[in-house]
Amino acid sequence: MLGAHPQVLExxxxxxxxxxxxxxxxxxxxxxxxxxxxxxxxxxxxKVIRLLPPLxxxxxxxxxxxxxxxxxxxxxxxxxxxxxx
Numbered sequence: 871m872l873g874a875h876p877q878v879l880e881x882x883x884x885x886x887x888x889x890x891x892x893x894x895x896x897x898x899x900x901x902x903x904x905x906x907x908x909x910x911x912x913x914x915x916x917k918v919i920r921l922l923p924p925l926x927x928x929x930x931x932x933x934x935x936x937x938x939x940x941x942x943x944x945x946x947x948x949x950x951x952x953x954x955x
Contacts, residue, residue: 890919907938
């Protein structure tokens, strides 16, 4: 589901260490993810989301993270487009 987002270039990882490479930098992504969706994410190299979820993650929590990331990404992209217009 997350891999189908047009902004997502690649998803890679080892175990639960996950990197999601975006096509472009999205400056407000970490703030929006934290404030609006309660997600603590780290963005490295400007456009790679780094996720390190707990090992005791269940399916409902995975779905919550994915939905929060999708919504955060869409919101941050929209704000970025507003600024450039």
